[in-house]
Amino acid sequence: xxxxxxxxDYMETFVYYVFIFYIYSFxxxxxxxxxxxxKFKRFINRxxxxxxxxxxxxxxxxxxxxxxxKYIDQPFFVFLTAIFICCTLExxxxxxxxxxxxxxxWDYSHMKFNINGRxxxxxxLGFGIGAMAILYVINPYVIDPIFKHCDIQLLTHxxxxxxSLQVLxxxxxxxxxxxxxxxxxxxxxxxxxVITREVKKMLEASTMPYKRLLESFxxxxxxxxxxxxxxxxEEQKKKYxxxxxxxxxxxKLAKKTVKENKKRx
Numbered sequence: 001x002x003x004x005x006x007x008x009d010y011m012e013t014f015v016y017y018v019f020i021f022y023i024y025s026f027x028x029x030x031x032x033x034x035x036x037x038x039k040f041k042r043f044i045n046r047x048x049x050x051x052x053x054x055x056x057x058x059x060x061x062x063x064x065x066x067x068x069x070k071y072i073d074q075p076f077f078v079f080l081t082a083i084f085i086c087c088t089l090e091x092x093x094x095x096x097x098x099x100x101x102x103x104x105x106w107d108y109s110h111m112k113f114n115i116n117g118r119x120x121x122x123x124x125l126g127f128g129i130g131a132m133a134i135l136y137v138i139n140p141y142v143i144d145p146i147f148k149h150c151d152i153q154l155l156t157h158x159x160x161x162x163x164s165l166q167v168l169x170x171x172x173x174x175x176x177x178x179x180x181x182x183x184x185x186x187x188x189x190x191x192x193x194v195i196t197r198e199v200k201k202m203l204e205a206s207t208m209p210y211k212r213l214l215e216s217f218x219x220x221x222x223x224x225x226x227x228x229x230x231x232x233x234e235e236q237k238k239k240y241x242x243x244x245x246x247x248x249x250x251x252k253l254a255k256k257t258v259k260e261n262k263k264r265x
Contacts, residue, residue, distance in 0.1 A: 012152055018159050020065060020143055021058035024134070028057025049173045051165070056093055060086050064131045065139060072135060082131030083124045090127075094118040 032046040032054060047054040063085050068078050095118065098104050108114040113121035147155075 011156060015152065015155050015159050016147055017062050017066070018163070019147055019155065020061055020139070021055075022053065022162065023058075023143060024061035025053035025055050025058030028054040049169050051169050056089065060089055060127070061134055063089065064134055068131070068135060069139075075132065075136070078135060079128045079132060083128040086127035086131070087119045087124045090123070091115065091118045 029047055029052050033044065036042075036044040036046060045052070049055070064082055067085065068081060071077055071081070094104065094106065104117070107117045108120040108123065109117035111120040111122055
């Protein structure tokens with residue numbers, strides 16, 4: 001029946017995107033682990049999750065494949081759009097995680113051409129090059145041929161199993177991470193550096209999952225309620241001072257204009 005065939009096509013497409021999600025999530029995890037080995041001379045399990053994946057790479061690869069494969073004959077457009085897509089994804093991932101857990105997990109403030117320390121030009125160019133590799137090399141010559149030679153029913157069953165394990169991993173990992181908020185709120189300070197230092201001390205003395213988190217994100221910055229309130233007050237103070245200075249300039253200009261008009265009269 002037509003609806004059965006259509007459903008089968010949708011399922012195959014779904015399995016395909018799950019397939020590339022895990023392939024690129026693992027590749028992203030592997031390259032970050034390799035960078036850690038080169039930098040720290042030891043193995044560090046990168047990322048939030050216990051399993052060997054970094055989901056942000058998987059979601060990025062899905063978005064690149066889904067939105068840009070139709071523009072495969074426009075490489076320059078693909079390159080620029082991929083930078084925009086990936087940087088947007090990374091920016092909002094950083095923002096959402098910071099709001100959820102009161103911690104900033106990566107910071108590019110020390111790098112040139114960064115936006116709020118969440119994204120930077122250097123990483124954006126890397127994303128663009130990676131997207132070109134995905135669309136012009138890896139997908140057509142590696143991923144697609146492997147997928148076509150696999151039994152779709154077997155892959156579907158594997159997909160269900162892997163997604164179930166993924167949900168379990170996500171729940172367990174996020175339960176550990178969410179406790180950071182409780183730890184940070186127990187520290188009586190409004191200074192981000194002090195809070196971060198004290199939380200790291202507690203994590204170093206904790207069980208393995210917390211130590212792994214500390215190793216995975218050595219540059220993370222942690223806030224609590226007091227530091228967030230302080231930050232918001234400072235922002236309001238800056239806005240108020242800006243408004244006052246603007247009002248003073250307007251007043252001086254108006255006063256000057258009145259004097260000039262009196263002289264003319």
